[in-house]
Structure formats: C-alpha cells, structure tokens
Amino acid sequence: MSTTTKQDTFKTINPTTGKEIALHTYMTDAQVEESIQQSHKAFLKWKMKSVEERGEIIKSIGKELQNYKKELAELMTDEMGKLLKQSNQEVDLCTAICDYSAENAPEFLKSEERELSNGGKGIIVYSPMGIIYGIQPWNYPSYQVLRYTIVNLMAGNSILLKHASNVTGTAKLLKTIFETAGLPSNLFNVMVIEHDQSNAIIEHKLVRGVTLTGSPVAGEKIGELAGAQLKKTVLELGSNDAYLVLDDADIDLAVEKSVMGRIYNNGETCIAAKRFIATEKVYDEFKEKFVKAMKALKTGNPKNDDTELGPMAREDLRDKIHEQVQESVEKGADVLCGGKIPEGEGYFYPATVLSNVAPGQPAYDDELFGPVASLIKAKDNEDAMRIANDSRFGLGGGIFSKDVKKAAELAEKHFDTGMVFINSFGLAEPSMPFGGVKDSGYGREHGGFGMKEFVNVKSIMIME
Incomplete structure (x- = not known):
C-alpha cells in the first residue's frame, strides 16, 4: 500500500x-x-x-x-x-x-x-x-x-x-x-x-x-x-440492448413494455431496452404509439406516487447523455420528442425518442444511460436481427412476437447476447444467470x- x-x-x-x-x-x-x-x-x-x-x-x-x-x-x-x-x-x-x-x-x-x-x-x-x-x-x-x-x-x-x-x-x-x-x-x-x-x-x-x-x-x-x-x-x-418488434408483434404490448423497458430506473440500467428495431411492416404504427406514450410520461419528484420518471443520478451524467443526443442529431438523427434539458432544480432529463438512427451515431453505437430511446427501421425480421447483432455489446435484448416458439428459436440460435426477453423487458431474476458477451x-x-x-x-x- x-x-x-x-x-x-x-x-x-x-x-x-x-x-x-x-x-x-x-x-x-x-x-x-x-x-x-x-x-x-x-x-x-x-x-x-x-x-x-x-x-x-x-x-x-x-x-x-x-x-x-x-x-x-x-x-x-x-x-x-x-x-x-x-x-x-x-x-x-x-x-x-x-x-x-x-x-x-x-x-x-x-x-x-x-x-x-x-x-x-x-x-x-x-x-x-x-x-x-x-x-x-x-x-x-x-x-x-x-x-x-x-x-x-x-x-x-x-x-x-x-x-x-x-x-x-x-x-x-x-x-x-x-x-x-x-x-x-x-x-x-x-x-x-x-x-x-x-x-x-x-x-x-x-x-x-x-x-x-x-x-x-x-x-x-x-x-x-x-x-x-x-x-x-x-x-x-x-450494453445498448436491442428490442425487436417483428412483423407479427402485438404492437400495443410492444409499446407498453418498450416504454417501461426504456424508462425503468430512470433509464439508468445496463440491461435496459435502448435500441428499438421495428420491421417496415409495423414501424409506423409502433413509432406513433411509442412516441405518444413517451411524451405522456410524468416527470417529477421520485417520491410522489404518480411520478413515472425521476431525475438522473448526477449532473455530469445528464450532461453526457445530452451531448450524445446532440451528436447523434448532428450526424443525422431526428428528435421525435424530448431532447432538451429542462429549467429548474434537480438533474432531470425528458423522455426522448430519436429516429433516423444509423451507424456512426452515439444513439446507434454507444450506450445511452438515461431515458433516451433509439428507433430504427428494419426491412424485415431477418434484417431486424442483423441490426440487433450489429453491436459491440451483448448483455441483453428483447423480441416482440405472437409466435413465441419462433421468437425463442431466434433467441437461442441467432441473438448474440447473454439474456433475451420475449414479450417483456429485462429485469433480474435470482434463478436465471445474469451476464453478457463481447464488450458487455x-x-x-x-x-x-x-x-x-x-x-x-x-x-x-x-x-x-
């Protein structure tokens, strides 16, 4: 010593x-x-x-x-x-x-x-x-x-x-x-x-x-x-966990779970849903409902019963995620809601959704540790899985599909992560192993x- x-x-x-x-x-x-x-x-x-x-x-x-x-x-x-x-x-x-x-x-x-x-x-x-x-x-x-x-x-x-x-x-x-x-x-x-x-x-x-x-x-x-x-x-x-909204997904369920998966713990979770990859067939419906739900979230004192989103843990963490949002926008992303630091006391940041997210942007490549969602359009189910695995991370991920058997097979054979959640979002379970691969x-x-x-x-x- x-x-x-x-x-x-x-x-x-x-x-x-x-x-x-x-x-x-x-x-x-x-x-x-x-x-x-x-x-x-x-x-x-x-x-x-x-x-x-x-x-x-x-x-x-x-x-x-x-x-x-x-x-x-x-x-x-x-x-x-x-x-x-x-x-x-x-x-x-x-x-x-x-x-x-x-x-x-x-x-x-x-x-x-x-x-x-x-x-x-x-x-x-x-x-x-x-x-x-x-x-x-x-x-x-x-x-x-x-x-x-x-x-x-x-x-x-x-x-x-x-x-x-x-x-x-x-x-x-x-x-x-x-x-x-x-x-x-x-x-x-x-x-x-x-x-x-x-x-x-x-x-x-x-x-x-x-x-x-x-x-x-x-x-x-x-x-x-x-x-x-x-x-x-x-x-x-x-990680920057990807959640796939496949052609046959229950969109209302996908929206409900995706919002919760993104903003649970104020979005400050390693295994949070971060990249939302919807196929061309369902993209517009998912985007409309997802953005509407994110906009409607009530931000405020975390001790109030009706609050849905509290502050970020430190001021420097809020500054960092805002810089990632701004850099992503400079490189082609669009802000569908949020994206601005509010006035007043505390380290609050609004629920934010970015679209036109592509490689080279922090919203695609990096981990956004806060209430910011990256929305990505895929051609089809196969392309959605390709995009999901196009990441240096591999902690968790999710699949929304009415065909649970097919989703489980995709998770087992193709999803390059340590954990996969089907028709839900990631939370720890004492009876199931927790951990990742690659840079996770x-x-x-x-x-x-x-x-x-x-x-x-x-x-x-x-x-x-």
Whole structure:
C-alpha cells in the first residue's frame, strides 16, 4: 500500500434537489490495510461453517432488509433519484436473492463423486477462496451489492465493497443491516476509498478475486490490473440492448413494455431496452404509439406516487447523455420528442425518442444511460436481427412476437447476447444467470452460476 495518510472528504448530493445529503471521509491507507487484514481473519472462521449454517445468516439478512425497507428505500431514492416504488421493489429483490441463495446453495455447492480410470474414487469440492473485492455502480445501490455479496458469502468467502461515491450512505447502511442480522464482523467491509487505493487492493496478496459492474473502459482497466496479478475477474459492463418488434408483434404490448423497458430506473440500467428495431411492416404504427406514450410520461419528484420518471443520478451524467443526443442529431438523427434539458432544480432529463438512427451515431453505437430511446427501421425480421447483432455489446435484448416458439428459436440460435426477453423487458431474476458477451463483459451472476465464480474447484483423488 502507499503511505498516504490524508483524509479528504466528499459530499453526496440529492439529484432531485441538487442539495447536499451528507459529508463522507475517505479512509487512510492504514485503515484500508487494517480492513483487509480483518476481512481475511473473518474469512478463516467463516469458511469453516457449513453451507447450512451460512444459509441461516443469509436468510436473516433477507428478513432484516425488510425491517429496514422504508429507511433503505428512501435513502436510495435520495442518493440516486430512482422512483421510491422502484426502490421498494429493489429491496424485495435483495430479499429474494438471500432466500434463493440460502435455499439452493446446499445443492449448488455439494461435493461430487466420480470413478477414476484407475479404479480409484474422485471427489470434487467447491472450496472458498478468500476475500472477494467488488467495485459497484450507483444505479441499483443495494441490488448491485447483494448480487455478488450474498452468493460469495454463501460460498464461504469474505467481501470488500467499493461502492460508487454518490451512494456511500446506502453502502454503510447495508453493512449495518448485515451485522444486525447476525453476519460476523468484518465479513462485509465497506471501503470508502479513492482509485489509487482501489488499485492497491486489487494487487494485495490476500485479495483473491475481483468483480466489477461498470463501463467497458473501467472493465478493461480492472481486467488488466487483476490479470497482471493472475486474479480471476467477473465483469458486467453495460450494453445498448436491442428490442425487436417483428412483423407479427402485438404492437400495443410492444409499446407498453418498450416504454417501461426504456424508462425503468430512470433509464439508468445496463440491461435496459435502448435500441428499438421495428420491421417496415409495423414501424409506423409502433413509432406513433411509442412516441405518444413517451411524451405522456410524468416527470417529477421520485417520491410522489404518480411520478413515472425521476431525475438522473448526477449532473455530469445528464450532461453526457445530452451531448450524445446532440451528436447523434448532428450526424443525422431526428428528435421525435424530448431532447432538451429542462429549467429548474434537480438533474432531470425528458423522455426522448430519436429516429433516423444509423451507424456512426452515439444513439446507434454507444450506450445511452438515461431515458433516451433509439428507433430504427428494419426491412424485415431477418434484417431486424442483423441490426440487433450489429453491436459491440451483448448483455441483453428483447423480441416482440405472437409466435413465441419462433421468437425463442431466434433467441437461442441467432441473438448474440447473454439474456433475451420475449414479450417483456429485462429485469433480474435470482434463478436465471445474469451476464453478457463481447464488450458487455464475462462471467455470470444469479442462478447458481455466481456462487461458483469465485470458488476453488478442487479435485481429490483416492486409491483404496
């Protein structure tokens, strides 16, 4: 570690009002080192507990999340601007992750026996590795943390978390919830640190794995740094997911789900619907109804029951998406609705639809992390799939079609993404793997797969 001892501070800001919420202090390097050492000591005890013993504590965390639901949901909304009703849904999802993991871990992690070619017996065990370091974003302040934390605790590992600075309060509250539920001290440590300190953690000999949810640029840097230390990584890096509206789609259903898929979580979701590719046969009807629905959305205070779209999480994020819209327009896109920064307090951006979207525009090539939809016309179903796969990303995607069997076949054989949603939009499901391909990263979470990402798959061979 470096010898820095300064303790700089930073503020968290409420994006609805632009006003300060709290002042936080970065850890010193000495405090970071102490946290790592304590995390390792906690791991050495935790790994000796049975999966069932760990599961009882994980179930307790799920229950404690419900006890803190009101406080946690309101804090998430205050820190990053998501609708309060969606913050409540996020807490419920976190509890579901705890319950699913605790119930299924004994099956996922059970040892296997195999016969050896020389007549002996083989045993395969899934042994915990040690400290797993997670670098997490702000858009789902609790879910992103629980997604990697719970499965790794179930596997017997200990956790370090570097959360996005603007949701530091949520990170600290989660630690309180975990320990109130009975999780042993130092199994989950929140690292309030700067980038150079984070890099030193990746290089630390006691840290055994690194997981990141973030941008492809961040993924390249973290992957390179961890790779140089021969440490495994799981990278979930966002996308510009395509949703196909095929010739036989139910247009009203497609519009309803597409609007929700684009503006859920204020449009700040890696797996959000972002590019909408409608075939020539249905394009005009879809465009008319989609734009009408996007225009009708009520923007406002995320704590109000009737609000459908809240603010963006930070002012710089609003500036970035507006620049992407403007650049796309300069390169030929048309604005069908929205596209202007409103006056007044808070970091609001209107629901926006762009048409005439083509390669070379940010609206086609890049991820638009906010309530901006790219509308693209395809000649036919085959062309729609071609356009969908014409992306450096591959996290999720969707297909709208009345022929579910055909849509499922397209998803299986042709859609080059990690997840496909048919006649719906992308949300996490604890029982199904979550992750992508290409520039969207690698590795999987959920569905039991995340529980085996950071374990030592150990072979024991016995001659009797």
